[in-house]
């Protein structure tokens with residue numbers, strides 16, 4: 692397994708992972724979502740975990756001009772879970788931004804708690820759309 696920075700050339704294999712996740716990730720790979728997500732990827736910092744010719748996980752984040760790195764998406768392929776790929780992706784972001792705090796928008800608090808990360812703040816929805 693190798694982790695590297697995502698580039699446009701990885702697009703098809705990354706979407707293969709998203710499609711494989713089914714409707715939970717439809718906002719990203721559905722007909723409208725895909726176009727929007729391709730744009731989001733262009734303006735994000737994304738790392739992918741490769742296992743031979745398969746993208747088995749990825750993390751997408753943005754850097755706030757020196758005020759921290761914010762992780763928006765973390766996903767590991769179902770068949771590859773439990774092999775520390777998620778943890779390794781998170782650690783790679785930390786390694787590449789040694790002088791900045793790194794935050795994650797959590798949907799699965801028990802996972803980040805299990806990894807020993809400290810909760811800081813929370814997110815409120817001000818408006819639905």
Ligand SMILES: CC(C)(COP(=O)(O)OP(=O)(O)OC[C@H]1O[C@@H](n2cnc3c(N)ncnc32)[C@H](O)[C@@H]1OP(=O)(O)O)[C@@H](O)C(=O)NCCC(=O)NCCS
Nearest residue numbers: 765766767772773774775776777778797798799801802805
């Ligand atoms: C959550 C997710 C990223 C974990 O990826 P993973 O590569 O399987 O996780 P890791 O192998 O790094 O797990 C590290 C540890 O956390 C534990 N863990 C994994 N998922 C967990 C969960 N949902 N709750 C609590 N602990 C969890 C593992 O058992 C492992 O423990 P160990 O060190 O005692 O073996 C993966 O299950 C996934 O993609 N889920 C769907 C998308 C999602 O929920 N993304 C994160 C929310 S933003």
